[in-house]
Amino acid sequence: MVAVVAVAVADALISLDGVEKVFDVRRRVGLVRREKRQVRAVDGLSFEVARGEMVGYIGPNGAGKSTTIKMLTGILTPSGGRLRVAGIDPARERMRLAHRIGVVFGQRTTLWWDLPLKDSYGLMRRMYRIPAARFKENMERCVDRLDLAELLDVPVRQLSLGQRMRGDIAAALLHDPDVLYLDEPTIGLDVVSKAKVRGFLRQLNEELGTTVLLTTHDLQDIEQLCERVMVIDHGRLMYDGPLQGLHSAGSVGESERTLVVDLERELAPISVPGARVVKVDGPRQWLAFPAGASAAPLVAAVAAEYPLVDLSVREPDIEDVIARMYAGRG
Amino acid sequence: MAEAVLARSRMERELELPRRNRAVEGVRGYGLIVAMWIRSTMTYRTSFFLSTFGNAAITLLDFVAISIMFTHVDVLGGFTLPEVALLYGSCSASLGLADLLLGNTDRIGSRIRDGSLDTMLVRPVPVLAQVAADRFALRRLGRIAQGLGLLLWAVSALDLEWTLGKVLLVPVMITAGAAIFGAVMVAGAAFQFLAGDAAEVQNSFTYGGCTMLQYPPTVFGKDLLRGVTFIVPLAFVNWLPALYLLGRPDPLGLPQWAAFVSPLVAFAVFLPASLAWRAGVRSYRSTGS
Numbered sequence: 001m002v003a004v005v006a007v008a009v010a011d012a013l014i015s016l017d018g019v020e021k022v023f024d025v026r027r028r029v030g031l032v033r034r035e036k037r038q039v040r041a042v043d044g045l046s047f048e049v050a051r052g053e054m055v056g057y058i059g060p061n062g063a064g065k066s067t068t069i070k071m072l073t074g075i076l077t078p079s080g081g082r083l084r085v086a087g088i089d090p091a092r093e094r095m096r097l098a099h100r101i102g103v104v105f106g107q108r109t110t111l112w113w114d115l116p117l118k119d120s121y122g123l124m125r126r127m128y129r130i131p132a133a134r135f136k137e138n139m140e141r142c143v144d145r146l147d148l149a150e151l152l153d154v155p156v157r158q159l160s161l162g163q164r165m166r167g168d169i170a171a172a173l174l175h176d177p178d179v180l181y182l183d184e185p186t187i188g189l190d191v192v193s194k195a196k197v198r199g200f201l202r203q204l205n206e207e208l209g210t211t212v213l214l215t216t217h218d219l220q221d222i223e224q225l226c227e228r229v230m231v232i233d234h235g236r237l238m239y240d241g242p243l244q245g246l247h248s249a250g251s252v253g254e255s256e257r258t259l260v261v262d263l264e265r266e267l268a269p270i271s272v273p274g275a276r277v278v279k280v281d282g283p284r285q286w287l288a289f290p291a292g293a294s295a296a297p298l299v300a301a302v303a304a305e306y307p308l309v310d311l312s313v314r315e316p317d318i319e320d321v322i323a324r325m326y327a328g329r330g
Numbered sequence: 331m332a333e334a335v336l337a338r339s340r341m342e343r344e345l346e347l348p349r350r351n352r353a354v355e356g357v358r359g360y361g362l363i364v365a366m367w368i369r370s371t372m373t374y375r376t377s378f379f380l381s382t383f384g385n386a387a388i389t390l391l392d393f394v395a396i397s398i399m400f401t402h403v404d405v406l407g408g409f410t411l412p413e414v415a416l417l418y419g420s421c422s423a424s425l426g427l428a429d430l431l432l433g434n435t436d437r438i439g440s441r442i443r444d445g446s447l448d449t450m451l452v453r454p455v456p457v458l459a460q461v462a463a464d465r466f467a468l469r470r471l472g473r474i475a476q477g478l479g480l481l482l483w484a485v486s487a488l489d490l491e492w493t494l495g496k497v498l499l500v501p502v503m504i505t506a507g508a509a510i511f512g513a514v515m516v517a518g519a520a521f522q523f524l525a526g527d528a529a530e531v532q533n534s535f536t537y538g539g540c541t542m543l544q545y546p547p548t549v550f551g552k553d554l555l556r557g558v559t560f561i562v563p564l565a566f567v568n569w570l571p572a573l574y575l576l577g578r579p580d581p582l583g584l585p586q587w588a589a590f591v592s593p594l595v596a597f598a599v600f601l602p603a604s605l606a607w608r609a610g611v612r613s614y615r616s617t618g619s
Contacts, residue, residue, distance in 0.1 A: 023617060024617065070448070074451065074452070074615075075452065076615055076616070077615045077616050079616075091615070094451065094452075095350075095355065095455070098452055098454035101452065105448070105449065108445055108448075108449065110449040110453075112464075114370070114465070119370065123363065126362045127362055127454060128454060
């Protein structure tokens with residue numbers, strides 16, 4: 001019998017102390033011989049998240065984001081360190097923790113593929129023993145704000161990606177979790193769906209005080225939702241603070257958009273007011289300009305002076321910000 | 331506002347976080363998921379009846395083959411057609427029952443590969459219950475019905491000397507047999523945590539085992555019989571109980587009471603199978619393969 005003593009740090013809902021995750025990777029060398037190698041996916045991670053915070057958890061692919069989320073949900077067992085969510089050790093008491101957390105995996109659904117949304121929700125109600133009144137209240141809120149009314153009778157496999165995502169978010173919230181983990185919640189969604197999802201998450205956090213931890217590649221998710229950002233790379237925490245601080249940690253003070261222009265022929269870096277060339281590759285040039293500025297005058301200026309064939313505008317993304325952060329640190 | 335939120339979640343914490351018994355939660359969760367699938371199946375009644383009938387018809391085909399064989403011979407390994415039907419029906423019913431209740435565990439390999447096991451690990455229900463109950467296929471009642479039907483025919487065609495012990499032995503044989511097959515399925519599923527998608531290994535013991543058990547033990551070699559008695563104890567599914575019903579001696583010379591130990595054998599194989607399953611889940615949770 002293990003006595004679990006919940007030593008709660010004042011309002012720290014999630015706390016990690018020196019958490020490690022080491023994977024044994026076996027690789028076949030030659031015909032039979034196998035080589036065993038250890039990979040540190042998470043390497044001494046320590047942080048705390050207070051109740052009611054909304055935190056962006058970002059980093060390059062393979063940085064250890066998903067591994068962290070899997071440890072926080074009890075899917076994976078840490079190799080070392082101490083980890084608590086709502087006073088519970090996820091690895092030891094996975095099923096008890098399930099009542100406290102909601103999880104949305106952007107890439108796969110937690111709903112039952114062949115069943116109408118409604119049936120999935122009904123099953124969740126029984127599985128989580130959600131009181132009828134609370135279930136009704138939560139259903140009404142989610143159906144109303146996530147526009148689910150028309151989708152309730154549709155089998156999950158027939159939903160579009162955006163519809164399914166909204167359905168998944170509702171499913172993760174019916175049992176009133178203390179913390180909601182979202183793994184790439186806006187990946188592959190169109191602009192309207194993204195806005196809907198973000199608006200809903202903001203409201204949820206403001207009104208119910210649900211703690212949210214989200215991983216994303218979309219800088220706008222962070223800009224619009226999170227006051228706090230954590231950057232992880234090689235399993236270590238590289239930055240923890242406000243988004244503005246992340247920008248200034250990079251070499252440029254403000255986030256930038258990029259205008260990619262295809263010219264008729266190779267030219268020396270072009271010069272246009274309000275933008276600077278950051279990259280040249282044959283006839284294609286990349287111009288960085290402040291994210292807040294309009295692209296229209298810039299396009300007009302380029303078109304007026306240079307033989308322009310094609311162009312596109314790239315929004316700033318997390319990778320750029322992180323890349324600049326590394327560049328800034330030299 | 332913030333205080334109200336805190337108060338609410340504290341209240342809930344005290345209300346809803348009792349530590350619950352794993353087995354009870356497993357059975358409860360299994361029941362919930364199965365009930366939902368049955369409701370979902372029953373919305374297309376005609377389709378359900380057709381597929382159940384199809385399931386029964388297909389699983390009966392093997393017996394049709396055996397009866398054709400009997401148009402050329404009178405006995406097989408010393409067994410008459412009704413005697414073989416007794417073996418066939420009992421093992422079909424047992425396998426059908428196990429397949430209905432636990433057969434879906436053979437999908438664990440593909441669940442590990444496509445990551446849907448992760449979504450099961452974040453729900454408050456033991457994973458085995460979720461894997462076994464997901465896509466519960468009620469049409470598998472077809473095999474059970476077919477098996478029980480043949481068993482009934484065999485019993486009425488044979489002139490058995492019924493005693494109380496023999497009457498009780500019939501239901502015990504079916505359920506204990508199902509439990510033995512079920513344990514093999516769980517063990518096979520556990521093996522897939524190690525070996526990736528190895529559903530075929532599992533199937534060779536369950537479906538393959540059942541095909542063997544349909545024939546009289548007297549047609550097989552002694553070494554095989556020893557293997558299925560003492561190593562993977564499939565002989566206890568129906569051979570030993572059926573031999574007792576028929577008043578025939580065991581080819582390996584086991585005493586008569588061996589016909590009644592099937593429930594103990596079932597328990598003895600379920601224990602290592604469930605331990606293997608837990609070890610499998612644990613290894614997944616530490617490697618995330």
